[in-house]
Amino acid sequence: MTHYDLAIIGSGSGNTLISPEWDDSKVVLVDGGVFGGTCLNVGCIPTKMYVYPAELAAAPERAARLGVDLSFEGVRWQDIRDRIFSRIDAISAGGRTYRADELENVTLIEEHVHLAGEKSFRTASGELISADQLVIATGSHAVLPDVPGITLPQVHTSDTIMRIPEQPERLLILGGGYIAAEFAHIFGSFGTTVTLAVRSGSMLRHLDDTVSAVFTEHAAQQWDVRLRTVVTELSANDDGSVRVRLDGPEGPSELEVDIVLAATGRRPNTDGLSVDEAGFDLHDDGRLAVDAYQRVLREGLPVEGVWSLGDVSSDYQLKHVANHEARTVAHNLLHPDDLRASDHRFVPAAVFSHPQVASVGLTEDQALSAAERTGTPIVTAVQQFGSTAYGWAMEDTEGFVKLIAEKSTGRILGAHILGHEASMLIQPILQAMSFDLDAFSMARGQYWIHPALTEVVENALLNLRTD
Numbered sequence: 460m461t462h463y464d465l466a467i468i469g470s471g472s473g474n475t476l477i478s479p480e481w482d483d484s485k486v487v488l489v490d491g492g493v494f495g496g497t498c499l500n501v502g503c504i505p506t507k508m509y510v511y512p513a514e515l516a517a518a519p520e521r522a523a524r525l526g527v528d529l530s531f532e533g534v535r536w537q538d539i540r541d542r543i544f545s546r547i548d549a550i551s552a553g554g555r556t557y558r559a560d561e562l563e564n565v566t567l568i569e570e571h572v573h574l575a576g577e578k579s580f581r582t583a584s585g586e587l588i589s590a591d592q593l594v595i596a597t598g599s600h601a602v603l604p605d606v607p608g609i610t611l612p613q614v615h616t617s618d619t620i621m622r623i624p625e626q627p628e629r630l631l632i633l634g635g636g637y638i639a640a641e642f643a644h645i646f647g648s649f650g651t652t653v654t655l656a657v658r659s660g661s662m663l664r665h666l667d668d669t670v671s672a673v674f675t676e677h678a679a680q681q682w683d684v685r686l687r688t689v690v691t692e693l694s695a696n697d698d699g700s701v702r703v704r705l706d707g708p709e710g711p712s713e714l715e716v717d718i719v720l721a722a723t724g725r726r727p728n729t730d731g732l733s734v735d736e737a738g739f740d741l742h743d744d745g746r747l748a749v750d751a752y753q754r755v756l757r758e759g760l761p762v763e764g765v766w767s768l769g770d771v772s773s774d775y776q777l778k779h780v781a782n783h784e785a786r787t788v789a790h791n792l793l794h795p796d797d798l799r800a801s802d803h804r805f806v807p808a809a810v811f812s813h814p815q816v817a818s819v820g821l822t823e824d825q826a827l828s829a830a831e832r833t834g835t836p837i838v839t840a841v842q843q844f845g846s847t848a849y850g851w852a853m854e855d856t857e858g859f860v861k862l863i864a865e866k867s868t869g870r871i872l873g874a875h876i877l878g879h880e881a882s883m884l885i886q887p888i889l890q891a892m893s894f895d896l897d898a899f900s901m902a903r904g905q906y907w908i909h910p911a912l913t914e915v916v917e918n919a920l921l922n923l924r925t926d
């Protein structure tokens with residue numbers, strides 16, 4: 460058995476824990492997959508590197524409305540793909556080399572491991588490792604729905620679809636969440652015919668109802684969106700295409716596509732980790748249970764020296780949350796007598812589709828339920844981008860800011876934005892929420908640049924006033 464001061468399983472956000480404070484300690488970092496984890500290799504970063512060219516590809520259609528005639532000649536899929544991954548693969552390889560070869564105190568083990576006890580684990584090749592402190596940061600993996608034919612080679616997840624050799628002419632996406640919305644935008648803008656099979660009655664249905672409804676309307680104008688529709692079978696044709704059998708409101712139907720993307724959620728990587736060997740608590744969805752200090756729980760109590768962060772234990776499968784939790788763990792590993800809690804009060808999220816969507820805090824439904832419970836009335840304002848000068852410049856007909864606040868105090872409870880650069884427009888609202896700035900002070904306590912699009916936020920804040 461080899462013993463370390465600190466062992467980290469997972470080189471995504473887990474990799475950020477190895478700070479100079481550990482220079483005199485023996486550290487082992489373990490990753491059985493590609494160095495750097497999901498966000499870098501198959502998640503946030505490459506998807507957004509595809510989203511940006513997708514925005515450019517979609518520009519001619521939007522420009523024509525304003526009297527600017529551009530033409531779309533097509534995309535060079537292989538060039539885009541190779542540009543993206545030559546950059547990403549180099550970053551992953553550089554990070555790997557740094558950890559493997561350049562730090563004397565750090566050992567990199569590139570194997571899958573499973574727990575062998577409270578603070579010990581065994582590698583796939585049989586080595587037993589123990590540590591004074593163990594961090595489990597093993598992330599999550601894409602879940603495939605139980606559909607006959609789902610294992611066909613033409614069926615991809617987000618792990619593989621970004622590296623396919625050619626842009627498909629016809630793509631079926633299963634699911635109506637984040638990944639479905641982003642890849643529909645990417646492939647649709649590039650000129651692929653996109654069909655979405657969405658089990659429920661709307662896309663992005665975890666978001667505020669107004670956002671979900673408006674997004675679904677726009678989605679239906681761009682892609683063939685089949686709501687309340689399930690895929691019942693996938694089979695390969697002789698020419699390599701895929702025959703899809705669907706069942707929806709109009710009964711069974713068939714569709715021919717070139718490839719399929721399964722975007723039906725991700726499950727925490729506790730499967731295969733032999734969590735039972737250590738007796739750690741799991742939630743029903745497979746997440747490791749942790750307390751506010753990111754300590755792993757056993758029978759509801761924290762296990763000394765065992766920590767977890769990111770997708771494997773978080774309520775949120777988001778990189779900025781994994782990084783925030785990693786900062787909590789980084790501090791707590793070194794300051795056992797001065798533990799810090801993670802702050803999950805205002806977690807923002809954005810969907811980089813068209814239209815773009817961003818949200819933070821409570822949805823209107825959640826705020827109404829809370830108001831009923833507490834007896835504290837709320838007020839809601841919806842402000843269209845098209846009501847501001849910059850919205851006129853854009854001839855915008857889709858964007859809006861929806862704010863929800865406590866009526867008496869103006870405390871902002873939730874913000875939901877759909878439209879151009881929603882992910883950036885939301886940041887000042889998030890800042891106000893985080894630093895306890897009420898809507899009225901935020902609106903009138905500062906200048907708002909005229910005629911910037913941020914005026915839509917200013918006006919939404921002002922519209923929350925009821926007196």
Ligand SMILES: Cc1cc2nc3c(=O)[nH]c(=O)nc-3n(C[C@H](O)[C@H](O)[C@H](O)COP(=O)(O)OP(=O)(O)OC[C@H]3O[C@@H](n4cnc5c(N)ncnc54)[C@H](O)[C@@H]3O)c2cc1C
Binds near residue numbers: 473490778
């Ligand atoms: C397509 C896609 C797009 C996304 N876009 C965004 C976005 O725009 N914004 C955002 O905030 N989030 C986004 N996310 C989510 C984000 O990528 C994740 O929340 C984040 O990467 C989780 O980080 P992590 O450190 O918890 O796990 P990971 O980065 O997944 O790291 C876990 C590591 O552990 C390793 N591992 C797992 N099990 C074992 C084991 N038993 N033994 C050894 N090693 C193991 C894995 O190989 C992996 O490298 C996206 C996700 C996907 C799939």
Ligand SMILES: NC(=O)c1ccc[n+]([C@@H]2O[C@H](COP(=O)([O-])OP(=O)(O)OC[C@H]3O[C@@H](n4cnc5c(N)ncnc54)[C@H](O)[C@@H]3O)[C@@H](O)[C@H]2O)c1
Binds near residue numbers: 808810
């Ligand atoms: N921009 C971002 O921050 C970003 C982008 C991509 C992914 N992510 C993260 O990755 C996670 C996974 O993304 P996702 O889109 O796979 O998950 P999701 O939870 O957003 O959406 C899953 C979709 O699949 C549907 N579904 C689930 N099981 C199904 C089944 N058996 N048959 C048919 N449909 C089914 C759901 O109804 C839902 O529409 C997200 O929760 C998100 O946290 C974030």
